[in-house]
Structure formats: C-alpha cells, structure tokens
Amino acid sequence: MDDFWFEFVEVTQSIGDGVLFGSTYALIGIGFTLIFGAMGKLNVAYAAAAMAGAYSSLAIYILFDAPLVVIFIVSAICAAILGYLVYLTCFRFIPVHNHLAALMASVGGLFFIDEVIVHATRGSPLAFPSMFSEAYFEVGPYGIRGDLLFVFFIGLISTGVLLYVLFRTRLGLATRAVAQQDVAARLCGMSIHLTNSTTFAVAGLLGGIAGAMTAAAVGILSPVMILPLTIKGLIVTVIGGLGSIPGAIIAGLFVGGFENVVMYFRGIDERDMYVVALLFIFLVFRPNGLFGKTITRD
Amino acid sequence: MLEVKSLSKHFGGVQAVRELDLAVNAGDIFGVIGPNGSGKSTLVNLISGVFPATTGEIHFQGQSLSNLSPHARVRAGVARTFQNIRLFPGLTVWQNLWVARNSTEDTRAEGISFRWFRKSGPVKNEIDAMLEFSGLADKGDELASNLAFGEQRRLELARAAATKPRLLLLDEPAAGMNQEEVRDLGRRIRELRQQGMTIILIEHVMELVMGITDRIVVLNFGSKIAEGEPAAIRKDKSVQEAYLGQSEDG
Numbered sequence: 001m002d003d004f005w006f007e008f009v010e011v012t013q014s015i016g017d018g019v020l021f022g023s024t025y026a027l028i029g030i031g032f033t034l035i036f037g038a039m040g041k042l043n044v045a046y047a048a049a050a051m052a053g054a055y056s057s058l059a060i061y062i063l064f065d066a067p068l069v070v071i072f073i074v075s076a077i078c079a080a081i082l083g084y085l086v087y088l089t090c091f092r093f094i095p096v097h098n099h100l101a102a103l104m105a106s107v108g109g110l111f112f113i114d115e116v117i118v119h120a121t122r123g124s125p126l127a128f129p130s131m132f133s134e135a136y137f138e139v140g141p142y143g144i145r146g147d148l149l150f151v152f153f154i155g156l157i158s159t160g161v162l163l164y165v166l167f168r169t170r171l172g173l174a175t176r177a178v179a180q181q182d183v184a185a186r187l188c189g190m191s192i193h194l195t196n197s198t199t200f201a202v203a204g205l206l207g208g209i210a211g212a213m214t215a216a217a218v219g220i221l222s223p224v225m226i227l228p229l230t231i232k233g234l235i236v237t238v239i240g241g242l243g244s245i246p247g248a249i250i251a252g253l254f255v256g257g258f259e260n261v262v263m264y265f266r267g268i269d270e271r272d273m274y275v276v277a278l279l280f281i282f283l284v285f286r287p288n289g290l291f292g293k294t295i296t297r298d
Numbered sequence: 299m300l301e302v303k304s305l306s307k308h309f310g311g312v313q314a315v316r317e318l319d320l321a322v323n324a325g326d327i328f329g330v331i332g333p334n335g336s337g338k339s340t341l342v343n344l345i346s347g348v349f350p351a352t353t354g355e356i357h358f359q360g361q362s363l364s365n366l367s368p369h370a371r372v373r374a375g376v377a378r379t380f381q382n383i384r385l386f387p388g389l390t391v392w393q394n395l396w397v398a399r400n401s402t403e404d405t406r407a408e409g410i411s412f413r414w415f416r417k418s419g420p421v422k423n424e425i426d427a428m429l430e431f432s433g434l435a436d437k438g439d440e441l442a443s444n445l446a447f448g449e450q451r452r453l454e455l456a457r458a459a460a461t462k463p464r465l466l467l468l469d470e471p472a473a474g475m476n477q478e479e480v481r482d483l484g485r486r487i488r489e490l491r492q493q494g495m496t497i498i499l500i501e502h503v504m505e506l507v508m509g510i511t512d513r514i515v516v517l518n519f520g521s522k523i524a525e526g527e528p529a530a531i532r533k534d535k536s537v538q539e540a541y542l543g544q545s546e547d548g
Contacts, residue, residue: 170400188401189401
C-alpha cells in the first residue's frame with residue numbers, strides 16, 4: 001500500500017509539474033490559433049520567431065547588463081517585431097487564396113530563423129537566467145517549483161490580458177470581426193492588412209513571453225528547442241481546435257501534463273513520440289479538436 | 299454624386315458588365331433592376347471595391363474610387379449591404395454596430411485602436427438610436443448569429459448605416475421578406491435618405507422598387523437598356539421584353 005501511495009504521489013506530482021510547464025505550450029498554441037483564426041492560415045515560423053525573441057532578450061540582457069525583470073518584456077517586444085516581419089515576408093504579398101504558398105513561405109521562415117540562430121550561437125546552448133528557481137513550496141506530500149509556478153503565473157496574466165483585449169477593445173473586436181467575416185469587415189471600413197499585421201504582432205508578443213518562459217523553466221536556450229516547440233505548438237492547436245483560444249489553453253496544459261507523465265513512465269527519449277501519437281489519436285477520433293468547429297469559408 | 303463611366307467587368311470570357319454609364323444624384327433613391335445575371339450585383343461589387351473593374355471609371359463626389367481599397371471606399375463614404383447576409387456572427391448586436399460605427403470615426407485608426415469597448419460614452423446614444431431604428435432595441439446583447447432572419451437583415455442595414463455613409467448600396471435587401479417586412483424596409487430606406495444618404499437599391503421586389511425610387515436603371519446582359527422614372531420604366535417595351543424572357547418575376 002505504501003508503494004502504491006508513493007507511486008501515486010510521484011505520478012500526480014509529474015502531471016502537476018507538466019501542467020505548469022504546459023502554460024508555455026498553451027501560449028504558443030494561442031499564437032498559432034490567433035493567426036489561424038484571423039487568416040485561416042498556419043504560420044509555421046511562429047514558434048521560431050518566439051524563440052528568436054527569447055534569444056534577442058538574452059543578448060540584450062547580457063550586453064546591457066539589464067535587470068532580470070525586463071527579460072520577458074524585451075523578449076515579447078522582439079518577438080512581436082519578428083512576427084510582423086514574418087507577416088510581411090511570408091503572408092502580406094502572397095495571394096490570399098494561395099494557402100500552400102503561404103504555408104511553404106512560413107516553413108521557409110522557420111528554417112531561416114533557425115539558421116540565423118545556429119549561425120549566431122554556433123549551435124551551442126546558452127544559459128538562460130531563471131527566476132525563483134531556489135523557491136520551493138511544500139504542499140502536503142507535493143513540492144511546487146518556484147520557477148515553474150512563476151512561468152505559469154506569467155502565462156496566466158498574458159492570457160488574461162489577451163482575452164481582455166480581444167473581447168473588450170476595438171482592436172480585439174475588429175480582429176474578431178475580420179476573422180468571422182472578412183468580406184463584411186473590409187466593407188465596414190476595416191483594413192485587412194492592418195488587422196492581420198496587428199494579429200501577427202500580438203501573437204508575437206505572446207510568443208516572446210512563451211519563448212522566455214520556456215527558456216527560463218529549462219534554464220537554457222538552444223536551437224534544438226525550436227523544432228519541438230513548433231511541433232508541440234501545432235499539436236496543441238490541432239487538439240484544442242484550430243481557431244479556438246479556450247481549446248489552445250486546455251490542450252496546452254493537457255499536453256504539458258501528458259508529456260510529463262509519459263516521461264515519468266517511459267523516460268525523456270520516448271516522450272515526444274507519445275505526444276505525436278496523441279496527435280494521431282485526435283486526428284482520427286476528433287479531427288476538429290476539443291473546441292473546433294467545422295470550418296467553412298466562402 | 300456618383301458617376302460611372304464606360305464601366306466593364308469580364309470574368310474570363312463572360313462580360314458581366316459592359317460599357318456602363320450611370321449618374322446618381324445626391325439625395326436620390328436610385329433603383330437598379332434587371333433579370334438574374336444582368337450584372338446588378340457585379341455593379342455593387344465594383345462600386346464597393348470587392349473586385350476591380352476591367353475598364354472604366356467610378357467617381358464619387360469628384361474623387362476617383364478606382365485605386366481605393368474597399369475599406370478606404372467606406373471611409374470615403376460608400377457603404378453597402380450584402381445579398382447573402384454577412385454579419386459578424388460571434389459579436390453581439392451592439393458590438394456589430396459598434397465596430398462599424400468606430401471604423402470610420404478615427405482617421406488614423408482604420409479599425410484598429412485600443413479604444414475600450416463600453417456600452418456607454420459618446421456613441422451610446424447613437425447606437426441606441428440605431429437599434430431603435432432597426433427594431434432591435436431589446437436585442438442589443440444577443441449574438442448576431444442568434445437573430446431571426448428578418449432581424450439579421452435589419453441589423454445588416456443598420457450596420458452599413460453605422461459607418462455614416464453618403465452613399466449606401468443595398469444589394470437585394472428585401473430578398474426572402476414578406477409583404478409587411480418589405481413595407482417596413484421601404485420606410486427605413488426613406489428614413490435613411492432623410493438622414494442625408496443617397497441610396498442605390500438593387501432589388502427584384504418590384505413593389506419596393508416602384509414604390510420608393512426616384513429613378514431606375516434597367517440592366518440586361520450587363521448593359522443599360524432603359525433609364526427613367528418608375529412610371530416610365532413600368533411602361534417601357536424593352537424592359538417588359540427583358541423580363542418576359544425570364545421564367546419568373548426574377
């Protein structure tokens with residue numbers, strides 16, 4: 001019985017840690033889903049731009065000896081600028097109905113950003129300052145890591161601010177109007193290019209925060225983190241339902257918990273395999289995701 | 299106010315509008331009728347900028363619209379409704395009007411700004427008046443997608459009017475309406491004219507067109523076959539022929 005109890009605590013502990021870390025996946029998923037909602041297109045370069053934001057903030061942190069608190073803000077701003085540049089290069093001038101061209105352009109964007117990072121860092125990982133890593137709370141048999149809790153907290157605030165902007169400001173309502181009925185939005189005086197580029201920049205803000213959160217939770221920044229983050233972000237987006245923000249939040253936390261418990265039982269080298277398997281299960285049994293609607297566009 | 303000069307639109311080999319000339323006077327309710335496929339909706343799409351003309355010019359208050367994007371045309375004062383309703387389904391009735399109302403308000407913002415959404419403040423009275431005008435006063439907080447068909451039509455008209463246009467294009471606003479709703483619509487269109495809007499009405503429902511328009515243009519195969527006052531159009535031989543070629547009143 002004691003063995004069972006010990007095992008139970010260990011498993012739930014790893015799920016809890018995973019859910020806290022999953023807030024980074026949720027943010028990345030929200031970013032993918034925002035852009036998909038606005039344009040009906042996937043921006044595959046999104047997570048790469050997010051990590052590039054974290055790299056830029058690390059560079060500024062080291063070069064200017066900036067205080068630690070600014071690192072999330074700088075990362076968010078850099079990723080927002082990059083998000084806008086990705087929009088300009090990969091989406092703005094590609095014909096609206098050519099989805100494949102936009103997808104391939106953003107895949108190109110992903111590899112381009114990846115190459116630039118590899119080139120600039122010679123491919124070696126860099127230490128990233130984590131916050132509250134020495135803090136540790138004990139709750140009954142469980143322990144909560146301060147850095148994970150902090151990351152979760154940042155994710156919570158960012159999501160809250162985003163939802164407020166989306167539902168309670170003109171920018172948010174205009175963005176949702178464009179997403180829901182783009183033809184009518186244009187003919188009510190809204191500029192599609194302006195709302196789209198703002199959406200990319202706002203998604204970039206979130207991505208930059210998520211990039212810095214990931215790096216802060218792991219303690220390092222490495223180019224090899226880009227592809228897994230991209231793939232997990234996409235998986236979260238699909239599981240949550242393309243275009244659904246609540247879906248992305250729940251799916252992000254779920255994938256975080258799921259991968260951690262898989263890691264507990266099967267080890268880190270098998271972890272991502274099971275996450276991808278989860279994607280296939282969803283694609284077969286619930287192809288529209290948790291909250292996805294069947295998407296029809298005219 | 300609106301001048302259309304030798305306007306043509308080809309879709310591949312099909313000529314939807316050919317060498318069309320139109321002049322609409324300020325303050326008029328201007329009817330455009332014609333059998334199905336005669337180019338009426340294409341004309342609305344060309345004026346509102348949904349797609350560019352193949353050749354020809356559109357001038358609005360002395361300004362050429364040809365190089366303006368659709369949202370810029372709205373800001374210049376041209377708004378429209380759609381034959382198939384295109385509301386923002388996930389926004390409330392109030393928000394539908396609010397985003398439209400605000401998108402022409404601030405000359406720099408083009409639909410983007412961090413203005414807080416509130417159901418109060420300077421635009422509240424305006425939007426409440428619009429809700430009253432559309433008979434939706436008690437539906438402000440409903441999602442647009444939950445409205446009945448007739449209510450959606452009314453909201454779309456109000457939303458177009460909310461951008462404060464000088465020229466309002468109505469693409470078959472009476473489609474699917476019963477007689478009472480059509481009379482209601484006619485009353486609303488007249489009221490919008492009284493507020494200073496010029497109106498181009500594309501319609502199959504003859505009762506409405508003949509009842510409220512000042513001038514009518516008849517299109518067939520993308521060309522103008524007649525133009526004049528409603529009474530004259532009713533008697534016009536070529537118009538009757540164009541419609542007799544059709545199986546129904548459309």
